[in-house]
Amino acid sequence: MRVLFLLTYYHPHWTGLTAYARRIAEGLARRGHTVHALATQHEPTLPLTEVVHGVLVHRVPPRLMLSRSAIAPGLLPALSGLLPDFDALSIHIPFPEVLPATALARARGVSVFITHNGDLVLPAGPSKRPLEALYYQTTYWAGRLADGVIPQTEDYARSSRLLTPLWPKLSFIYAPVDLPPPDPAAIAAWRRELGLEGKRLVGFAGRFVEEKGFDFLLDAVPEVVAAMPDVHFVFAGESHIPYERFFDAHRAKLEAHADRFTLLGLITDPQTMANFYGMIDLFALPSRSDCFPSTQIEAVRAGTPLVTADIPGAREIVRVTGMGQIVAARDPAALARGIVDVAAHLDDYRARHAVALEIFDPEKCFAAYEALFERSIAGRATNRGARAF
Numbered sequence: 001m002r003v004l005f006l007l008t009y010y011h012p013h014w015t016g017l018t019a020y021a022r023r024i025a026e027g028l029a030r031r032g033h034t035v036h037a038l039a040t041q042h043e044p045t046l047p048l049t050e051v052v053h054g055v056l057v058h059r060v061p062p063r064l065m066l067s068r069s070a071i072a073p074g075l076l077p078a079l080s081g082l083l084p085d086f087d088a089l090s091i092h093i094p095f096p097e098v099l100p101a102t103a104l105a106r107a108r109g110v111s112v113f114i115t116h117n118g119d120l121v122l123p124a125g126p127s128k129r130p131l132e133a134l135y136y137q138t139t140y141w142a143g144r145l146a147d148g149v150i151p152q153t154e155d156y157a158r159s160s161r162l163l164t165p166l167w168p169k170l171s172f173i174y175a176p177v178d179l180p181p182p183d184p185a186a187i188a189a190w191r192r193e194l195g196l197e198g199k200r201l202v203g204f205a206g207r208f209v210e211e212k213g214f215d216f217l218l219d220a221v222p223e224v225v226a227a228m229p230d231v232h233f234v235f236a237g238e239s240h241i242p243y244e245r246f247f248d249a250h251r252a253k254l255e256a257h258a259d260r261f262t263l264l265g266l267i268t269d270p271q272t273m274a275n276f277y278g279m280i281d282l283f284a285l286p287s288r289s290d291c292f293p294s295t296q297i298e299a300v301r302a303g304t305p306l307v308t309a310d311i312p313g314a315r316e317i318v319r320v321t322g323m324g325q326i327v328a329a330r331d332p333a334a335l336a337r338g339i340v341d342v343a344a345h346l347d348d349y350r351a352r353h354a355v356a357l358e359i360f361d362p363e364k365c366f367a368a369y370e371a372l373f374e375r376s377i378a379g380r381a382t383n384r385g386a387r388a389f
Contacts, residue, residue: 001374002034004082006101007092010039010059010071011052014268015207016294017117021092022055023176023275025114027366029054036086038079040070058082069096076100078285082342083108088373091142094120099138101144109121111247111376117263118153118291118313119160120286121211122179135257141165143169145152152292156313171372176362177297179270186271190279194262198255199232200343203304205295208239208247213286213309215246216332220286221260223336228343234256236276237263277302282324282342290314300356307338321356323349 005025009018010061029035039080041059060078062070065330088111105112143149143166149170155162190198206212223246239247283299284307291313306324318324325339
């Protein structure tokens with residue numbers, strides 16, 4: 001099977017969407033398939049072509065930025081040139097060119113699947129409404145044209161403005177996470193280095209943007225500290241996001257509790273990220289919206305319980321594993337109570353670790369993508385043969 005992945009940003013760009021696409025691409029390559037990826041050259045120093053863990057990556061220089069997206073006029077011509085060599089096209093959205101890319105692939109007889117990574121929610125501003133409207137219209141029609149659309153959970157899809165009208169096209173597949181196990185010796189050394197020995201650690205991770213709801217966690221700090229005087233909060237991720245100044249807007253709250261926070265920055269090394277999850281006692285996800293955050297899968301696979309906002313998609317992991325608590329969304333007091341209660345019953349939640357490892361085995365994801373693509377490709381071949389007669 002020959003599969004081309006199409007998305008705006010590929011490795012070494014660092015978002016959940018990129019990590020999701022890269023892991024699937026590499027997983028299929030390890031299974032013996034020919035896998036390429038086509039994306040923008042988001043950093044001018046990146047080569048236009050290179051092999052990354054068995055995947056041949058093609059990059060096209062962008063010409064402008066539109067909100068979070070890099071626009072590369074050469075992307076569709078590059079796609080057109082590559083399509084004759086592939087059986088299936090895997091598009092990961094949000095992707096500005098999703099409609100023409102889908103139409104082009106269908107015209108060439110290539111199976112098209114669109115992986116959904118959450119409905120588009122842009123920061124407030126004059127371009128928010130027109131860009132979101134354009135996204136929903138073009139992506140809806142792309143979904144109609146595609147052979148299938150792949151969300152991660154039915155829970156999120158039921159609330160999705162984009163997915164509910166496309167329900168007959170949907171196939172649900174959990175995202176793969178393939179971090180190594182945490183290293184206890186390295187974790188102990190890291191705790192000493194950070195001066196966190198004897199502390200109860202609450203972790204949170206991701207981009208410090210409005211949708212992640214970290215301001216609710218900051219507002220929960222006084223109540224958590226009152227109940228757990230030895231608590232400390234550890235953040236892994238990017239604070240300064242070019243398209244959103246949310247961190248700066250809440251810097252004063254963070255500085256008011258500076259002695260309670262350690263900011264590790266963006267961690268790109270898989271073992272270090274696994275050790276982060278192994279070091280913390282529990283992981284908090286206070287998001288306003290979050291389709292199916294891979295950080296939560298990473299946490300439970302490392303044996304770390306969750307405290308998760310009651311929002312579509314994100315709450316799925318606690319529901320299916322039992323490794324944590326779901327708390328009222330946008331409610332700092334409820335978040336604080338959840339953190340305190342989970343911290344008091346860590347062993348009970350950690351006992352569910354084996355369940356989490358079984359449910360979120362990344363090989364299940366790779367096998368599901370493989371089967372879905374192969375069925376579609378075989379169906380197209382059968383149809384072509386029937387038309388020949």
